[in-house]
Amino acid sequence: MNDLVAGIDLGTTYSEIAAFVKDRVQVLGPETNKMLASCVGFSPTGELLVGDTARHQQLLYPELTVRSIKRKMGSAEVVKLGTRRLRPRKSQRSSFASWWNGRDAT
Amino acid sequence: MNLEREEILRRFEVWLDGVLAAEEAPQGITAELLSSLATETGVSANGRCDLYSIWAAITALTQEIKLQGRSFKQLSETLAPLADLAPQLPEMQREAQERARREMLDVLLELRDRLGRGLEAARVSQAKMRESLESGWAARLLARHKALRQAFEAVAALREGYTLSLDRLDEVLAQFDVREIVCQGEPFDAGSMHAVDVEETEQAAEGTVVEVYRAGYEWRGEVYRPAQVKVARKPPTTSAGDHKNE
Numbered sequence: 631m632n633d634l635v636a637g638i639d640l641g642t643t644y645s646e647i648a649a650f651v652k653d654r655v656q657v658l659g660p661e662t663n664k665m666l667a668s669c670v671g672f673s674p675t676g677e678l679l680v681g682d683t684a685r686h687q688q689l690l691y692p693e694l695t696v697r698s699i700k701r702k703m704g705s706a707e708v709v710k711l712g713t714r715r716l717r718p719r720k721s722q723r724s725s726f727a728s729w730w731n732g733r734d735a736t
Numbered sequence: 737m738n739l740e741r742e743e744i745l746r747r748f749e750v751w752l753d754g755v756l757a758a759e760e761a762p763q764g765i766t767a768e769l770l771s772s773l774a775t776e777t778g779v780s781a782n783g784r785c786d787l788y789s790i791w792a793a794i795t796a797l798t799q800e801i802k803l804q805g806r807s808f809k810q811l812s813e814t815l816a817p818l819a820d821l822a823p824q825l826p827e828m829q830r831e832a833q834e835r836a837r838r839e840m841l842d843v844l845l846e847l848r849d850r851l852g853r854g855l856e857a858a859r860v861s862q863a864k865m866r867e868s869l870e871s872g873w874a875a876r877l878l879a880r881h882k883a884l885r886q887a888f889e890a891v892a893a894l895r896e897g898y899t900l901s902l903d904r905l906d907e908v909l910a911q912f913d914v915r916e917i918v919c920q921g922e923p924f925d926a927g928s929m930h931a932v933d934v935e936e937t938e939q940a941a942e943g944t945v946v947e948v949y950r951a952g953y954e955w956r957g958e959v960y961r962p963a964q965v966k967v968a969r970k971p972p973t974t975s976a977g978d979h980k981n982e
Contacts, residue, residue, distance in 0.1 A: 673926060674943065683926045690924060690967050731886040
């Protein structure tokens with residue numbers, strides 16, 4: 631198994647991720663502009679939505695969508711997402727991944 | 737082949753003559769000795785060169801080879817990054833083609849949107865004119881007026897023109913494997929639709945698209961541009977408990 635080294639530019643509105651693939655650094659992403667909306671959520675059926683797909687439903691299901699989470703990074707604020715209440719892990723508050731892998735606050 | 741060899745030798749001879757002619761006199765030698773050397777140097781009657789001329793020519797040649805070698809090294813270093821790019825060229829070419837196709841597609845879709853808006857405006861104008869002309873006896877009387885009839889016919893022609901243009905454009909888009917995403921009356925899908933407005937209503941099921949503001953498109957079976965839609969949502973219910981809290 632090869633280790634993949636990736637770098638993440640976590641922006642308030644959009645994020646980008648780059649990795650060393652095929653002997654060169656490549657920006658990975660769903661579109662040609664390689665930008666991913668900094669937005670996550672769940673559909674009413676419980677499907678995890680990331681990026682633009684989550685952003686598209688924000689107006690309709692604000693209780694199931696979280697956006698601009700960067701502004702809350704490092705804080706102990708609990709975010710509601712449907713029936714879940716999420717908070718960053720104490721040990722890795724600055725990590726985007728750990729935020730979303732964090733355990734339920736309740 | 738012989739001609740090339742002769743040409744090379746001729747050019748070499750011209751270059752050598754130039755180098756030797758431009759050469760400065762050796763330092764530290766008296767003028768008398770130099771003049772005596774000058775009379776003795778050069779090609780002799782039997783066609784042989786003296787030792788000084790041969791040495792000067794070899795020195796000039798060595799210097800020239802050194803300069804050429806340095807230039808070649810610089811050229812190799814300059815071209816090295818380009819050689820590294822060679823394996824990536826097919827991918828870069830594919831990306832450039834993809835970008836060009838997308839730019840063209842954006843223009844076509846924008847054109848389609850505008851034609852669609854024009855068609856809708858013509859349809860609404862025609863409907864209003866028909867409604868007003870059929871609404872009362874005075875209007876019916878006015879309808880006989882030539883100018884009004886002409887205006888009505890102009891709007892009808894405009895509508896037909898928009899329809900024909902849109903049909904042709906849809907044919908072109910179909911050739912590019914582009915198709916419009918059907919949204920009206922369908923359940924909201926965050927993957928292909930963007931909810932830009934919400935209407936609280938009991939007339940439609942929650943999550944149903946009640947209006948399409950801007951059409952969305954699929955290209956090669958994938959969402960190219962999501963549709964902008966208005967979606968129905970249930971009005972909030974106020975329970976007795978809420979009143980107690982207030």
